[in-house]
Amino acid sequence: EPEVTQTPSHQVTQMGQEVILRCVPISNHLYFYWYRQILGQKVEFLVSFYNNEISEKSEIFDDQFSVERPDGSNFTLKIRSTKLEDSAMYFCASPTRYEQYFGPGTRLTVT
């Protein structure tokens, strides 16, 4: 089965610090997504990225967030100045035409 990988598995940071979460999607996939899940809440869509551009973003994805594809394989989510409420699991997803394959997630803890 296709595999999506994410690093780190757990990140602890202090409020106000910048964090970068990394994802390696399935090879040759052009669409990538980021989702987050606050503990005990729904998985929420953040942003979709197609062909090196943001194609869609939610109201959660404000100016504190950015996405990049720094090279041919990695895909990053940056939070510029973390807040306590950014503590959550962050998942990247690499879709086929119909199905989304999720990575194992990065648990971000902001203290």
Next chain:
Amino acid sequence: KQEVTQIPAALSVPEGENLVLNCSFTDSAIYNLQWFRQDPGKGLTSLLLIQSSQREQTSGRLNASLDKSSGRSTLYIAASQPGDSATYLCALSNTGNQFYFGTGTSLTVIP
């Protein structure tokens, strides 16, 4: 905006019992629907995918159905086992892009 609801929020059954998990959605113009399993603190494992033109999909002891006209999907688990204990998430897409998730059903199978 698509709203996805899952009932019940939690379910506890004895081993060997058959069970049904329910998912309802407000916008019937869906592109596809996917059922996931999530173990505590872990990522999302895809169980079954139903495309909009399909009515059901089966994989082993799992059967998922889709009734777009009534805005419902069900996940049927036959002969439940303790290893089935997890949270089950229903997610769907209207456009083939972002997925909207339900809050999940937490299943406990008692040996």
